[in-house]
Amino acid sequence: MRQTYLFTSESVSEGHPDKVADQISDAIVDLFLSKDPEARVACETLTTTQKVVLAGEIRCKGVFEDGKWTDGALEEIEQTVRAVVKKIGYEQDGFHWETFDFENYLHAQSAHIAQGVDAAGNKDEGAGDQGIMFGFACDETPDLMPATLDYSHKILQRMANDRKSGAAPFLEPDAKSQVTLRFRDGKPEAATAIVLSTQHAPGYDEGEKEAELKKYVKDVIADILPADLLSDETVYHINPTGTFEIGGPDGDAGLTGRKIIVDTYGGAAPHGGGAFSGKDPTKVDRSAAYITRYLAKNIVAAGLAKRCTIQLSYAIGISEPLSIYVDTHGTSADGVSDEAIEAAIRGMKKLGGLTPRGIRMHLGLNKPIYSRTAAYGHFGRKADGDFFPWERTDLADDLKASLG
Template sequence: MRQSYLFTSESVSEGHPDKVADQISDAIVDLFLSKDPEARIACETMTTTQLVVLAGEIRCKGVYEDGAWAAGAQEEIEATVRNTVKRIGYEQEGFHWETFRFENNLHAQSAHIAQGVDASGNKDEGAGDQGIMFGFACDETPDLMPATLYYSHRILHRMAQDRHSGAAPFLEPDAKSQVTLRFDYGVPVACTAIVVSTQHAKGYDAGEKEAELHAYVKSVVADLLPAELLSDDTVYHINPTGSFEIGGPDGDAGLTGRKIIVDTYGGASPHGGGAFSGKDPTKVDRSAAYITRYLAKNIVAAGLAKRCTIQLAYAIGVAKPLSLYVDTHGTGTVGDDKIEAAIGEIAKLGELTPRGIRTHLGLNKPIYEQTAAYGHFGRNPDGDAFPWEKLDLVDDLKAALF
């Protein structure tokens, strides 16, 4: 491991145009799963100035069957979309939850895809697509996430809380953050740079109002980052381009699935390429990424490693994974091959099939809209939310290894 290096991760707020799209797509997933836990959804969203467009494939009992919508279904979809944008806080001339144009282009799932995924006779439910999925955990933070991403998320989440509560009325929904830390032998020891670009009310780009905004951002950073990481040498770039009054979908088009590194590990781990939002949990892009995070987190929590990367691979229509790979980056207390074998011995995981994953983690529930901003990982489990963050596999892993 290198003695000293810099590493950077970024985050984006719930009002970022791509995140608006992600949250809308996952609100649609939740809507359909609330009607039919076995619903199939692949919903993509595009946002731009005063326009939201849905496209994709669905199958949902009682809502969309045999190519026809149930009475009132399309109106409920539109209301869900508008309520999501309202919750985020867009009431601007260029993007307003009540007045944007809306198009629903969802249609029936391909029968050829469905036949490979559906269970039938002696055939178990197959994966919804081919692909590779990665999970990661490390001991840099209490939530076992990379520190650079952990703090980037927390800065924007606090700013959103203050915007919604009225504590920071000059903030608007769109924002980005970036944190650079210096590491010595893999341990974060100093914050060298903070970047925050936030949409703001008129006039907060000059004079006393600009100074107020800058002071507010620095106070948030000081409150959230450990004091020992900050110093007079920490460089701040706050709205470095100047004015940021036009933001969100009015300032830049948004698409579902364009922030997969923000959603995962901030670049500290590989990513297989598949996005999460808008997909029901038969899609292993989502469910297998959740189970690999769950496994990696429990491995680190069990003291088996300080860092852990796990990869799974699937073929469309095939239930069992093609491969399982564990890499503890030289930090493991037992061999990586032994950890792989131990995972295979834990019967409750259902051989890591799509149905086994969904059953073990309880994924056929409307829990996804809340995942679509501030990261899918490193969030504290709350009831049914974020079940892949639970540490209930630690004893099973120890029992299989010792």
């Protein structure tokens, strides 16, 4: 590892058009799982000026049966979509929760996909697709996340809370943040640059109102970042383009799954390429990414490494992963090899295996918990006062014991 370097991560707010799409897709996942814990969902969302479009494949008892929608299902789906946009806060001429045009093109899941995924006879439930998934953890923050991404998320979360509470009424839902830190010996040493672009009410792009907005943003940054990282040398770029009144889906089209690096580790670790939002947990793009984060976090929490990347790979219809790969980036504890950690994971009976069903059962993924994941990252944070199940560190002692 280099002794000194700069690293940058970005985040986007819940009002960013791609994040609006992610939240709608995951609200549909939650709706279906609340009706049927074994529902199959692959829901993609498009958002643009005064329009939301759903497309994808589903199977769900009580909602979509024998190729037909049940009574009231279509109305409930539309109500769910509008409720998401209302909660985010869009009541603008170019995108209003109550008046946007809504189109629903969800349809039955392919029978050829279903035969590979469903358990049948002596065949266990298979992976919903082929692919590679990565998990990561590091000791840069208490939640074992990359510091640049952690601060980027928290700045925007704070601003969203202030907007909704009325503490910052000049803010509108769309926003982006970016934090650059200088690292020394793997630890954050200084914030060298911070970029913040936020949609705002009319008039907050000049004069005293612009100064008020910029002071507010700097105050939020000062509250979020540790004081010793900020100095007179920190460079701030706040709304660097000037006016930012037109935002959200009215300013740019949004699509599910376009913010996968924001969703994971801010570029500090590889990404397998598959998005999470809109997918039920039989899709290993989602569930295997969660279990690899869980494993990597427990390895770091156990003191077995300061940084850890884990990869799993799957084939569609096949239960067991094709490969398990561990890389501690030269930070593992004395006498603990990456190969030994791989072997410990394979032999961990408490884990219940790394099959799609084993993952779902161990982490309790067949529940409607996904709307909460769809903004400000899937990892390293609490939602509604509690950590997601893949953020638990209840495997740390077992790992230490098996490698002791």
